[in-house]
Amino acid sequence: MQNRPRIRAFAIPSTLLVVILALAVYAGAPQASEGAFNLVSLDQEWAMRDDMLAQVAHEKQLVNDRSALEYINYVGRRIAAQTPYGNRRWDFYIVRDSTVNAFNLPGGLVFVNSGLIGEADRLDELAGVMAHEIGHGAARHGTQLMTRAYGYNLLASLALGRNPSMARQIVAQLVGTGYLNHYSRDAERQADRLGVGYVYQAGYDPHGLEDFFGKLQQINRQRPSKVAQFFSNHPMTSERIQIVDSEIDRLPRRSSQTQDTRDYQRFRSSFR
Numbered sequence: 620m621q622n623r624p625r626i627r628a629f630a631i632p633s634t635l636l637v638v639i640l641a642l643a644v645y646a647g648a649p650q651a652s653e654g655a656f657n658l659v660s661l662d663q664e665w666a667m668r669d670d671m672l673a674q675v676a677h678e679k680q681l682v683n684d685r686s687a688l689e690y691i692n693y694v695g696r697r698i699a700a701q702t703p704y705g706n707r708r709w710d711f712y713i714v715r716d717s718t719v720n721a722f723n724l725p726g727g728l729v730f731v732n733s734g735l736i737g738e739a740d741r742l743d744e745l746a747g748v749m750a751h752e753i754g755h756g757a758a759r760h761g762t763q764l765m766t767r768a769y770g771y772n773l774l775a776s777l778a779l780g781r782n783p784s785m786a787r788q789i790v791a792q793l794v795g796t797g798y799l800n801h802y803s804r805d806a807e808r809q810a811d812r813l814g815v816g817y818v819y820q821a822g823y824d825p826h827g828l829e830d831f832f833g834k835l836q837q838i839n840r841q842r843p844s845k846v847a848q849f850f851s852n853h854p855m856t857s858e859r860i861q862i863v864d865s866e867i868d869r870l871p872r873r874s875s876q877t878q879d880t881r882d883y884q885r886f887r888s889s890f891r
């Protein structure tokens with residue numbers, strides 16, 4: 620969920636980089652699915668996060684309201700703690716942007732637009748969308764795409780430390796084009812399934828995600844431009860909502876599931 624791919628020219632004196640960037644573009648619609656091949660180790664993935672973040676901060680306006688960031692990180696980390704990578708660092712950021720969107724980048728990074736927070740009436744709706752993005756991260760969809768685009772030799776020699784400045788350029792290119800957020804439908808389904816499980820285990824009502832999907836469809840009918848980016852990366856098919864619904868039905872009912880809190884409404888009031 621970001622911008623559509625657009626290619627930027629970097630002034631890098633390397634024909635090799637040009638070749639691999641061309642390969643990345645040539646790879647076309649990427650596929651990330653369960654069990655997909657991944658050559659990037661977890662440590663390597665987490666080592667890329669600073670470059671990823673710097674690129675996003677360069678392109679987008681990030682909110683730096685300390686209490687808002689503390690709050691979204693509290694919610695996000697509670698959910699991320701349910702993943703197999705809960706012992707690693709996860710960071711959650713708010714992008715000042717009135718459209719409804721959210722995205723994940725490798726290394727435990729999740730970005731949520733202020734416009735999405737404004738539309739999420741309840742905490743469990745925001746938590747559900749964040750859990751979907753955390754699902755992409757936990758399934759390592761981003762680094763699977765990198766593996767697909769660059770292959771072993773390029774990753775080994777370029778992206779993983781032997782040539783840090785070139786690695787930085789690659790990351791900048793991948794983030795800048797939105798390449799790392801063009802997941803396959805299979806990947807979206809997997810992120811939905813994982814997200815429902817994580818948000819439930821974290822103690823939030825998993826119906827929030829389903830409700831928010833319904834709301835997105837409604838917004839799409841009334842103000843399509845507001846959700847265009849989200850829909851371009853997340854086709855909101857009835858099949859998808861059906862899967863989320865049946866996934867929720869499989870979970871044992873719990874009496875104490877958080878739907879909303881006063882803290883959330885206080886947090887949300889500055890983004891409406």
Ligand SMILES: [Zn+2]
Nearest residue numbers: 755807810853
């Ligand atoms: Zn997604």
